[in-house]
Amino acid sequence: MVSLAEKLASNITFDDFKKAKDLKRRILFTLFILILYRLGSFIPLPGVDASIVKSFFDSQANGGILSMFDVFTGGSLSRMTIFALNIMPYISASIIISLMATITPSLMELKKEGESGREKMNQYTRYLTVAICMVQAYGIGVGLEHLAGSNGVSAVINPGFFFKFSTIVSLLGGTMLVMWMGEQITAHGIGQGSSLIIFIGIIANLPSAIVKTIELGKVGQIQPLIFLLIIILLVAVVLFVVFMELAQRRILIHYPKQAMGMGGQSNSSHLPLKLNTAGVIPPIFAGSLLAIPAMLTSFISDKSPEWLRFIAGQLNRQSPTYFVIYAALIIFFSFFYTAIQFNPEETAENLKNYGGFIPGIRPGKATAEYLDYVLTRITVVGSIYLVILCLLPDFMIDKFGVPFYLGGTTLLIVCNVITETVAQIQSYLISGQYQGIIKNSNKIKRRFVR
Secondary structure (H helix, E strand, O other), X not given: OOOHHHHHHHOOOHHHHHHOHHHHHHHHHHHHHHHHHHHHOOOEOOOEOHHHHHHHHHHXXXXXXXXXXXXXXXXXXXXXXXXXXXXXXXXXXXXXXXXXXXXXXHHHHHHOOOHHHHHHHHHHHHHHHHHHHHHHHHHHHHHHHHOEOOOOOEOEOOOOHHHHHHHHHHHHHHHHHHHHHHHHHHHHOOOOHHHHHHHHHHHHHHHHHHHHHHHHHHOOOOOHHHHXXXXXXXXXXXXXXXXXXXXXXXXXXXOOHHHHOOOOOOOEEEEEEEOOOOOOHHHHHHHHHXXXXXXXXXXXXXXXXXXXXXXXXXXXXXXXXXHHHHHHHHHHHHHHHHHHHOOHHHHHHHHHHOOOEOXXXXXXXXXXXXXXXXHHHXXXXXXXXXXXXXXXXXXXXXXXXXXXXXXXXXXXXXXHHHHHHHHHHHHHHHHHHHHHHHHHHHHHXXXXXX
């Protein structure tokens, strides 16, 4: 049975887009903020020799420890700009607050308070973002003071307390500005702000990665047949990601006609459960945790303790231990974040309150157990899909020397953000069609009244 929303979505035309003035305003606002973000990503951090930092990051290229973070920041980290930490502290703070909300009674109560509760939790997230950013900025300041070029010249012009202080202030200010930009996009633009900021950073480096891959093919480092296979594989991965991200398990829900307020119309609906409910969070968070020891040893090099070097060596991207732990963390965060995003008990209670029920399942506890059972099964498939996709870049980097930008994690983020943004644009256009139907029905009613 095709719903009204699906019928309207299939009838969307370019004329509908031209009439959607609010949607166009939101898209232009989003583009304006993203342009400002890209301009800010070229403002250098004061007191740092950018050439030494750039040469250090060149040595870490093609799957190096810091290359993943540099991709997510759109090159801001390798250029060591004020946006070097990007939106990552805010994402980490959001995840931590979400995890704490599942075990802390006070935060659980805030979640149930509606808009006011969400605003308080957002404020706590901002405070935690400041704390995380200050710690990371201090670590970068210390690491830069220990970083030197091939000729022994330090990457910091005037090391000391003032440099560390200015680094903390600059990176903290840059991160808070990026966080504000993301919130403005979410509130007044189109799409999810923080995801779009990461997306635009990846897209900014994608052309150079494609050119580099083509150059590798021209000089013979990648054989023509292998080059063709890489292109086919990338297209296949994109199609696979889009298919999996749009995949849903629809659970049939029946409502009493009186509760639906539809008279003699259909009293059935669907509860859609995404195959990958956790989205891009598991690979990002798993990669961040695994990169911490290696990042510390990369910056402080010979002054790092022996135990830290051992851990960093075990977590090297060429080590089998890295693949095992990375896959385990992705699976763990897939289940954990899915449990945060979807609460079967709360959903079952809401269905019961509105008179809805799943055919063959008793309302209440039995419905919650059934939803948990279904969600667990599809999360198993979704987590395995994420593991396969996120291990793909390591295979391509090791075997063919393909730039990290073309890996599975970045393709996952790009495809995920595009599909979500397109879906939001489509929802705006559908709401415009709904409004048009309501206006036409009101006109007809007025004619009958006259």
